Amino acid sequence: MPGAIYAEGLVKTFGDVRALDGVDLDVPEGTVLGLLGPNGAGKTTAVRVLTTLIKPNSGRAVVAGIDVLKNPTEVRRHIGLSGQFAAVDEYLTGRENLRMVGQLYQMSARDAKVRAGQLLERFNLGEAADRTAKTYSGGMRRRLDLAAALVVSPPVMFMDEPTTGLDPRNRQQLWEVIQELVAGGTTLLLTTQYLEEADHLAHDIAVVDHGRVIARGTSDRLKARTGGERVEVVVHEARDISVADGILRSFGKGGSKIEEHTRKVTVPVSGGAKLLAEVIRELDARGIEIDDIGLRRPTLDDVFISLTGHAAEVEEERANGAGKPGGKPDGTQEGEREGVREGEPEGERERRRPVVGGPTRQDEEAAT
Amino acid sequence: MSVIGNTALRTAAPRARGGVVQSARDSLVVAKRNLIRMARIPEVVIFGLIQPIMFVVLFSYVFGGSIAVGGSTDPSTYRQFLMAGIFAQTVTFATAGASAGIADDMHKGLIDRFRSLPMARGAVLTGRTLADLVQTALTLVVLAIVAVIVGWRIHEGILKALAGFALLLLLGYAFSWIGALIGLSVRTPEAATSGGLIWLFPLTFISNAFVPSDNMPTALRYIAEWNPFSATVQAARQLFGNLPVGYPVPSAWPMQHPVWASLIWSVVIIVAFRTLSVRKYRSATA
Numbered sequence: 001m002p003g004a005i006y007a008e009g010l011v012k013t014f015g016d017v018r019a020l021d022g023v024d025l026d027v028p029e030g031t032v033l034g035l036l037g038p039n040g041a042g043k044t045t046a047v048r049v050l051t052t053l054i055k056p057n058s059g060r061a062v063v064a065g066i067d068v069l070k071n072p073t074e075v076r077r078h079i080g081l082s083g084q085f086a087a088v089d090e091y092l093t094g095r096e097n098l099r100m101v102g103q104l105y106q107m108s109a110r111d112a113k114v115r116a117g118q119l120l121e122r123f124n125l126g127e128a129a130d131r132t133a134k135t136y137s138g139g140m141r142r143r144l145d146l147a148a149a150l151v152v153s154p155p156v157m158f159m160d161e162p163t164t165g166l167d168p169r170n171r172q173q174l175w176e177v178i179q180e181l182v183a184g185g186t187t188l189l190l191t192t193q194y195l196e197e198a199d200h201l202a203h204d205i206a207v208v209d210h211g212r213v214i215a216r217g218t219s220d221r222l223k224a225r226t227g228g229e230r231v232e233v234v235v236h237e238a239r240d241i242s243v244a245d246g247i248l249r250s251f252g253k254g255g256s257k258i259e260e261h262t263r264k265v266t267v268p269v270s271g272g273a274k275l276l277a278e279v280i281r282e283l284d285a286r287g288i289e290i291d292d293i294g295l296r297r298p299t300l301d302d303v304f305i306s307l308t309g310h311a312a313e314v315e316e317e318r319a320n321g322a323g324k325p326g327g328k329p330d331g332t333q334e335g336e337r338e339g340v341r342e343g344e345p346e347g348e349r350e351r352r353r354p355v356v357g358g359p360t361r362q363d364e365e366a367a368t
Numbered sequence: 369m370s371v372i373g374n375t376a377l378r379t380a381a382p383r384a385r386g387g388v389v390q391s392a393r394d395s396l397v398v399a400k401r402n403l404i405r406m407a408r409i410p411e412v413v414i415f416g417l418i419q420p421i422m423f424v425v426l427f428s429y430v431f432g433g434s435i436a437v438g439g440s441t442d443p444s445t446y447r448q449f450l451m452a453g454i455f456a457q458t459v460t461f462a463t464a465g466a467s468a469g470i471a472d473d474m475h476k477g478l479i480d481r482f483r484s485l486p487m488a489r490g491a492v493l494t495g496r497t498l499a500d501l502v503q504t505a506l507t508l509v510v511l512a513i514v515a516v517i518v519g520w521r522i523h524e525g526i527l528k529a530l531a532g533f534a535l536l537l538l539l540g541y542a543f544s545w546i547g548a549l550i551g552l553s554v555r556t557p558e559a560a561t562s563g564g565l566i567w568l569f570p571l572t573f574i575s576n577a578f579v580p581s582d583n584m585p586t587a588l589r590y591i592a593e594w595n596p597f598s599a600t601v602q603a604a605r606q607l608f609g610n611l612p613v614g615y616p617v618p619s620a621w622p623m624q625h626p627v628w629a630s631l632i633w634s635v636v637i638i639v640a641f642r643t644l645s646v647r648k649y650r651s652a653t654a
Contacts, residue, residue, distance in 0.1 A: 048480075051484045052483070052484065053480055053483050053484060073486055074486075076381075076484055076485055076486040077381040077382075077383070077486045078381075079484065081480065081481065081484040083477055083480055083481075085477040086477065087476075087477035087478045087479075087480055087481035088477075088478065088481075089401060089405070089478055091404065091405040091408045091409065092401060092404060092405070096401075096404065100397055100398075100400075100401055101481065101485065103393075103394075103397045104394060104397055104398075104482070104485045104486075104487040104491075105381040105382070105485055105486060105487075106381050106382045106383070106390070106486060106487075107381070107382060108382075132408065145477075148481065152381040154381070
């Protein structure tokens, strides 16, 4: 039985651009799918097809058990949509916005009023409820937009880059809301270009690039595909590199990699923290002074780079400049800068700079 | 209690009633939104008022002594003749606002919200045109007061005068659907502002609104007599009792039966342009 969100062979073209090039998705009820990809990958187009905003050229989609193409109106009763740009009327107050949306969801005027009040309190907009949305901060507008998407507690939610452009505190709050929603049984499709966001929130991840799903699975499985743990050592003196390399290879289970200019040696290992301690003892015994050592696990950044052959930033430039992907840049090791070190506190991870940051407007469907 | 995570609340929206009732209700909800916006951006309404008042004053006093209607160049005769024309021009110029407003809406995220809701398809556009109708009615009230101040009078009783205003409003409503289609067809709100306006100049000037059509070259006279705009002007003049004594009524059918012609034209325009606009709205951004 297909899941709460199901898509098969979705194709959508805008002129010569194949925004969706045969996308298949299957999201079981009550789970979160993270649609991960750079700007222009087709994430927004996929959401727009699934939320009945645009019709695909071909393919089939079923949301909440209803065929999206055959019965879009019925689908709309079962979904909530929160986009990357707050879809609220800025000349209306927060309360007026929510009441309007409630009534357009066919609630009675009375129910819409009650529900608006509840949501405004829940999203900490109670005090600002009767001010026009124009006076709201970016985070407040986004909360109002999300509240509007939740007016009827829809069983299936779509959130298109919900945290793009939000500051860390607002992002954290939004994550909590999402987790609460999912705990309540909502099925959620979430697009993001923040790798850590997909890692944090999604049960399953589908990596999208050039209108195709190029990989899918749990965060752990995707990471496993990229390879296991590695020990990475940065020696203090360049002349120690070859000795360190010898030691690492004796512990490793594969070829080592040396970066002369950063005096860094990396080797794949299995054995975890215990092995790391042995490496340190051995280096110490040989009198090698080290600047840094760590046990590295692949991050979604690594996954992304190994899957697409390019970092998200590179992709963004190409999306603007058009054209087909060039040769696979040997950027695989570059991305490891972003890696997470063993034992690093969770909070550190969350403050880490995302690969593509800032409120960059997604121009992929500008042609529409 | 959890407002958003409560499983018991996890339900689809109430089933849509569908049909005319839902369509009317959704349209009124959207109209309310647009009226609130108008009240919060009063500049738009105020500028919308100043322009026709300027026309009333300029035409009355600048052209008033020079244009002969029914063989008379008496300025007060021209003023009686002119007002229905100015009223009609005002209701049609208000449609430029519909073009700009809809084009503006279509470029905001809010339209995606509307399009993802289980609401009646035409309601976003109908709501907008209804709100514009309210604004037009307000403008007409103010304009009628100014007209009375400069000497305009009705001569056929209040009921006929109200019927005249009703025909004017119906024309304005019909034209706002043309404005809606323009707003949906252009790429930017800026283009909608000018695109919504330029076609109104030939439409309102090649008509009987400001001068009698019988002195125009044959081709223009023919256009003026069949112009939907002229039919409403003629109908309003007749209902206000503003046709000057000795004014020759052209023999063209719409000029002989202006009330019917005005009604038919307006209804045809509404049906045609509403259909086209709603279709365009549905396929927009697809």
